[in-house]
Amino acid sequence: MSGVQITADQWVIWQSETWPMVRINATLVFTWGLMLILVVGSWLVTRRLTSDTAIPRWQNLLEVLVTGMRDQIREVSHQDPGVYLPFVGTLFLFIAVANLLAIVPGYIPPTGSLSTTAALATCVFVAVPIFGIASQGFGGYLKQYVRPTPLMLPFNVIGELSRTLALAVRLYGNMMSGTVIAAILIGFVPLFIPILMQILGLLTGMIQAYIFAVLAMVYIASATRAAK
Amino acid sequence: MESCGGELPACLGSYTASWLLRQMKKLMSIDWFTFVAQIVNFLILVGLLRYFLYGPIVRTMQEREGRVTQKLSDAEAVQADAEQKRKQLEAEMQAIEQQRDSLLEQAVQEADAERQRLVRDARNEVESRRQQWNQAFEREQRDLVSATQRQIQIISLQAAHHTISRLSDTDLQSQICRVLIRQLQSLDESARKEVQMQLEEAQGIVLVRSTKQLGEEDRQLLTSTISQTFQQGSDVRFKIDESLVCGLEIEAGGYSLRWNAADTLNQLEASVV
Numbered sequence: 485m486s487g488v489q490i491t492a493d494q495w496v497i498w499q500s501e502t503w504p505m506v507r508i509n510a511t512l513v514f515t516w517g518l519m520l521i522l523v524v525g526s527w528l529v530t531r532r533l534t535s536d537t538a539i540p541r542w543q544n545l546l547e548v549l550v551t552g553m554r555d556q557i558r559e560v561s562h563q564d565p566g567v568y569l570p571f572v573g574t575l576f577l578f579i580a581v582a583n584l585l586a587i588v589p590g591y592i593p594p595t596g597s598l599s600t601t602a603a604l605a606t607c608v609f610v611a612v613p614i615f616g617i618a619s620q621g622f623g624g625y626l627k628q629y630v631r632p633t634p635l636m637l638p639f640n641v642i643g644e645l646s647r648t649l650a651l652a653v654r655l656y657g658n659m660m661s662g663t664v665i666a667a668i669l670i671g672f673v674p675l676f677i678p679i680l681m682q683i684l685g686l687l688t689g690m691i692q693a694y695i696f697a698v699l700a701m702v703y704i705a706s707a708t709r710a711a712k
Numbered sequence: 713m714e715s716c717g718g719e720l721p722a723c724l725g726s727y728t729a730s731w732l733l734r735q736m737k738k739l740m741s742i743d744w745f746t747f748v749a750q751i752v753n754f755l756i757l758v759g760l761l762r763y764f765l766y767g768p769i770v771r772t773m774q775e776r777e778g779r780v781t782q783k784l785s786d787a788e789a790v791q792a793d794a795e796q797k798r799k800q801l802e803a804e805m806q807a808i809e810q811q812r813d814s815l816l817e818q819a820v821q822e823a824d825a826e827r828q829r830l831v832r833d834a835r836n837e838v839e840s841r842r843q844q845w846n847q848a849f850e851r852e853q854r855d856l857v858s859a860t861q862r863q864i865q866i867i868s869l870q871a872a873h874h875t876i877s878r879l880s881d882t883d884l885q886s887q888i889c890r891v892l893i894r895q896l897q898s899l900d901e902s903a904r905k906e907v908q909m910q911l912e913e914a915q916g917i918v919l920v921r922s923t924k925q926l927g928e929e930d931r932q933l934l935t936s937t938i939s940q941t942f943q944q945g946s947d948v949r950f951k952i953d954e955s956l957v958c959g960l961e962i963e964a965g966g967y968s969l970r971w972n973a974a975d976t977l978n979q980l981e982a983s984v985v
Binding site: 491493494505506507509511512515516519522523526527530533534535536537543546547550551554566569570571573574577578594597598599600602603604606607 | 738740741742743744745746747748749750751753754755756757758759760761762764765766768769770772773775776779780
């Protein structure tokens with residue numbers, strides 16, 4: 485696409501001459517920026533935490549976020565959220581912040597890149613068996629693929645793969661479509677309508693972050709619940 | 713641009729379709745280096761957020777929850793303690809009120825009893841004093857009457873004494889002397905012997921006392937009668953004694969024979985008193 489970069493993958497910032505495959509694109513740069521914002525923000529807030537009843541507003545915000553995520557995880561998995569919180573919570577925070585920053589001019593959400601969403605979905609795809617095996621053992625985890633009958637084994641395997649693909653493509657499609665629509669609309673109607681689409685894009689982004697995190701938790705819970 | 717041998721609209725459609733396909737291919741392609749880098753990035757982010765965000769926040773919340781729970785349990789303990797103390801105080805208050813009521817009732821009863829006792833004592837005292845007063849009054853009355861009577865008697869006796877002493881003269885004394893001589897003469901034998909024994913002990917001295925000087929005749933008659941009656945040669949001595957008022961008294965040793973107004977008046981006075 486000439487002139488317009490819909491995904492940040494195409495926006496190459498640096499490329500190794502030795503290994504042309506190694507290239508730093510905008511997706512990675514924006515991701516590092518996101519990571520920096522999240523980590524530095526967390527550090528700034530949590531370096532002076534207080535366990536009093538009167539707390540600073542930023543600590544309050546983080547506590548609300550963490551408490552909400554813990555409650556969601558507990559509600560979905562009916563288990564203690566302590567083990568799952570870093571993984572699932574980071575999925576939600578990363579996707580949510582990546583999508584919310586779409587209002588910044590010049591910024592392209594990393595979640596609009598299929599590479600990123602596939603990477604996140606792959607992480608879920610790997611995390612599910614890890615949590616499952618940690619919870620009910622290797623044999624116990626594998627047994628669920630032959631339930632209710634061994635005939636279901638291929639369908640369970642296909643289901644495992646397809647839901648990972650769906651996870652990646654759902655987030656990617658939603659975010660990419662928002663970016664594409666915004667780019668197209670700016671060409672036709674540069675006023676008002678793109679703003680509305682941006683607002684809608686923020687809403688969609690938050691919903692997608694929620695869906696992605698909850699689905700990841702559902703998959704992990706389904707792999708660990710048999711033992712509980 | 714690809715070559716198009718057909719008509720313009722067909723060429724435009726074909727061009728658009730191939731452009732879209734290319735774009736879709738670009739969009740749906742995965743940059744594998746980015747893919748791997750994003751996995752690494754995500755895992756690093758998980759670790760960093762676990763260290764900088766979830767760990768501290770969850771620890772702080774648990775710490776606060778623990779403190780709140782501790783405070784709540786402390787407050788519940790304090791509340792339970794307060795409730796227990798409240799019940800204990802209520803029980804004590806109730807006991808105190810009951811004790812107060814019983815003490816009040818007891819005090820009322822005691823006061824009533826004391827009042828009744830005081831009234832009774834007062835009545836008794838009044839009655840006692842009334843009786844004492846009555847007795848004193850009666851006694852005073854009696855004393856007054858008796859004193860008056862005694863005074864009258866004394867006055868009467870004094871009048872009689874005075875009258876008798878005024879009336880007593882030699883003749884009356886002679887008459888009394890004669891009476892005594894007759895009494896001497898009429899003494900029985902046992903009395904006479906007893907007098908004689910008394911006279912022997914008194915060495916024969918016979919004392920005759922009179923209010924006035926006896927006449928010579930009376931003296932001689934009396935001396936002879938005494939000598940005849942008791943003992944020859946008795947030493948008869950005469951003496952004047954106005955305390956006899958009117959009369960005579962003969963003493964022979966321990967024996968006494970007398971007739972005088974003083975004795976009579978004294979007997980009267982003794983009987984009056």
